[in-house]
Amino acid sequence: MIAAIFSLTLLGAALGLGLGVAARKFAVEGDPLIDEIEAMMPGSNCGQCGMAGCPAAARAIAEGTASVAACPPGGKALASALAARLGVELDLAALVDAGPQLATISEDLCIGCCRCLKVCPTDAMVGAAKQIHSVIREACTGCGNCVERCPTEAVVMRPVAVTLQHWVWPKPPAAA
Amino acid sequence: MNEYFVLLISTALVNNVVLVRFLGLCPFMGVSKRIDSALGMGLATSFVIVLAAALSWILGHWLLVPLGLGYLRIMTFILVIAAVVQFTEAVIHKMAPKLYQMLGIYLPLIATNCSVLGLPLINVQQDHGFVTTLVYDFGSALGFTLAMVIFAGMRERLALARVPAAFSGPPIAFVLASLMSLAFMGFSGLNFK
Numbered sequence: 453m454i455a456a457i458f459s460l461t462l463l464g465a466a467l468g469l470g471l472g473v474a475a476r477k478f479a480v481e482g483d484p485l486i487d488e489i490e491a492m493m494p495g496s497n498c499g500q501c502g503m504a505g506c507p508a509a510a511r512a513i514a515e516g517t518a519s520v521a522a523c524p525p526g527g528k529a530l531a532s533a534l535a536a537r538l539g540v541e542l543d544l545a546a547l548v549d550a551g552p553q554l555a556t557i558s559e560d561l562c563i564g565c566c567r568c569l570k571v572c573p574t575d576a577m578v579g580a581a582k583q584i585h586s587v588i589r590e591a592c593t594g595c596g597n598c599v600e601r602c603p604t605e606a607v608v609m610r611p612v613a614v615t616l617q618h619w620v621w622p623k624p625p626a627a628a
Numbered sequence: 629m630n631e632y633f634v635l636l637i638s639t640a641l642v643n644n645v646v647l648v649r650f651l652g653l654c655p656f657m658g659v660s661k662r663i664d665s666a667l668g669m670g671l672a673t674s675f676v677i678v679l680a681a682a683l684s685w686i687l688g689h690w691l692l693v694p695l696g697l698g699y700l701r702i703m704t705f706i707l708v709i710a711a712v713v714q715f716t717e718a719v720i721h722k723m724a725p726k727l728y729q730m731l732g733i734y735l736p737l738i739a740t741n742c743s744v745l746g747l748p749l750i751n752v753q754q755d756h757g758f759v760t761t762l763v764y765d766f767g768s769a770l771g772f773t774l775a776m777v778i779f780a781g782m783r784e785r786l787a788l789a790r791v792p793a794a795f796s797g798p799p800i801a802f803v804l805a806s807l808m809s810l811a812f813m814g815f816s817g818l819n820f821k
Binding site for chain 2 (some may be wrong): 456459460463464467468470471474475478479480627
């Protein structure tokens, strides 16, 4: 028992030490700006910005190909912090932070064409041809692809209804 | 020497780790769209397989067996594999950033590639010596890389072929993989005597 605990602990420590040394030795000096922006991002890799996770979004923002307001979960706070860091003008009043949104389907308008199913990146749309579609709340990331695709405007983005299970503390107001 | 050569051929071709043992199918399907990324993945996995097997053998014979800790074998091997994969990731990130971009998520997934854990366990099961272990795992890694590269080459051609709509994409790739597996079964007729 003692031998098992001791030897595995020792092994883990030795491997960890080796990895630590390797991480120092093979450290990649990336663009420090990208690393800094990435550290400011939420880091949940939710994909709501349409890019492959926060590292990709950080790179795009640093290169200027994406707006500083590209991150929906970051909201106004992140956008203004990024704008201050990058020296970009940002009109906070124009930035409507509608909060997290989910796609919802108006059942009287849905014609069951299945087009939204094909553009959904997370397979959150369920339905079959000529059947009224529906949205799986847990799978929807709120990217809005389906809204543009819908021929009858049956898909609309609605703010997530707050329930006891979903309520969180409000975000701190943006530092001025 | 001759014995090791036979072992190399039999692990690389006759008992190919992907096509005959059906281990490590995730990267086989996932990173086989282009030859260069398939080759990179094959080489990275080979490096991990050989290094992890050597370390596992040493730990297994010099640490676990003397202390009577055989029941910790899988846990120890997983620990070793995870560390080796992290190490490989750091090295590739430094040495070949382009390859690092191409392999993407599949690089850390080498840690969950079952051939990497399977081979050290097979080594224990068949009671291989240290050199035999090295040759056996090197041959298996070679077979893995070979299967990856051949498969990627065929998928590159397949991208230009007119595949029936119902079969396009992954389905035809699975059909192709099964045909390749059948072809590799032909190697079981090899006789070295």
